[in-house]
Amino acid sequence: MKPELLAPAGDLEKVRIALLYGADAVYIGGDRFSLRARASKFDLKTIGEACDLAHKLDKKLYVALNIIPHNEDLSGLDEYLQQLEKRKVDAIIVSDPYVIERAKALTSLTLHLSTQMSSANSLIVNFWHGRGLQRVVLARELTLKEIAKIRQKTTAELEVFIHGGMCVAYSGRCTLSNAMSLRDANRGGCAHSCRWEYELFANKTMLGADFQMASKDLSTLQYVPELIAIGVDSLKIEGRMKSVHYIASVVKTYRRLIDDCLDGKLEPMAIYEAELTKAENRESGPGFLAGVPLEEQQIYAEKSAVPTKEFCGIVLAYDASKQKATVEQRNFFAVGDTLEVFRFDGPSFTVPITGIRDENGVELDAARHPLQTIVIDIPKPMKPYYLLRRQSQ
């Protein structure tokens, strides 16, 4: 069975990028009822556009309504649910029993249970499935063996996180941020107190001034073939706040891995791993898939690695007759640089940059201004949403 590759997106551009670079479905957080509501670029109109875009590509769009709401958060819920249905959202990702019941009562929306509910066994999966949840996003604390056992005992769709940042606590059970910063972790305000540095005391004697509890990010390339074999329905990438470059790189890598696996053409893992290091990344590990993680999966010092590639720009259009690409610049590059064209529909290739002009045709020696529209000479065919990147300096 071919699992769904599910990617995050923080805005409409990222929805398009995720879908083009290989995601089967994208999940977003709306500006209401979502843990990412604070930074959401998705009002109902934009959600509708994202749905249309996904459906045009024969793909799916899910909307997270995954806060644990207090009384004051629930006004407008009914109308919001109905509006999501009207926009043909493929599923909503929910946590709270009342939100679930209202969605069932008022709409025929497909329901996925969020990982915020820390579902860790087949009984609870079947409980929620029996209450109308088509899919359960499993707790991130499960081993491969546990996932396999759950698979054997349920017909519910199972979704498993395969890549990205992780809560060090059981998701949804943590109020560290509430207690330390008065920010409600379960309502989108998490201050990431678990990523701060602490002093550790034993019976009031300090044992160390560098206690940390942050976990390395999740990266499960080598476990994906087994997750496919187990019959997991959806493989999920975390990171609704991540960049276009990150999403494109991670999605394309896992797309290739899944397809290679199903085609019986798996490459050595180092090849896929090298692709992941091209975008921003932190130290990573397999989480709980191989068992309870020990110190090797905790972060005590270095927190992020320098990406091997720097994201330079995104192609907006290409004039084949003039062999010129219109590009939105993201990071500095100059005439004389060699850029990699990172494509959604084929392998990358490199091009030397021989000329850069601004929109008015004024010649530039370098692209210096993020989001500036520029025109560059590229002799090979280009398409919108190809990404340009260069070796990190």
Add this chain to the structure above:
Amino acid sequence: MRLVATLKNREEISKLARLGTDVFLLETDGLTRDRTAPFSPGEIIHLARMVHLRRKKVYVLLNTILHEDDLEKASLFLETLAKAKIDGFVCYDLTYFPLLQALHLENKLIYQPGTYNTNPYDLSIYQSLNIKGITLARELTIAEIRDFFTTKQLLEISFSGHGYQEMFHSGRRLLTAYFAHKGIKMPSDAAKTDFSLREKQRQTEFYPLSEDRFGTQIYRSGKLQSFAYLEEFDLHLADFFLERRLLSDQEYYAAISAYSKKRPELLFKQYPNGYDEGFFQTPTERIKGDF
């Protein structure tokens, strides 16, 4: 409102009863984490008999997240206790609902997930499951708690209103990992050691931390006390839990007595330090920069 207190040993039953305990909360050998005093199923059956003879009630605390391999153990445990007339199973994981339902004991389930129970709209769903009750989320303000009181309810509402409140549970063994990282041996008496964390910007606050085979727990730095709200809690709550973790026996006894007699001075005269009102008057921000 019944006062629920954790029992440490058989000899303590009469003491706790005298102090005003209505419900004795028992911890288990394999299904309670961060335990004060675990009992085997046989001991629980025996203790339940003793407590019932005093016309008091017995709850069992089951506060782990159940993984697939725990299901059989949990099921067997509940089956063993099925005839012991346990008055309530205090459960952190809703998986206990189908487990108890299979034994026709779902009406003994008190759903105490720590957080989650944050709005009264959820009540009707839990009522439909025919469970005994729910424990309100620890991060609620008193105004939000009052919202529950004004909602017509057919199931019992409880609150954990005294002592150190857990705010973090990880499946990772963070102390073990840290000691391994530092290349130093975990103290041999780690289980009896009071570990705590201090954050560099919050130098006056110490957050108690414990680790066991289920993972790591971290607690609020202050001890919660609810005396200002006791009258209304008495009217609307079915159960009021007094957390025992990290308190000395004497301080715990003083707290039970103070709540039972509604005389806070019985606690604060001897133990005036370290108490606060938690989130009662301190709302948390919904989203960053919200306020």
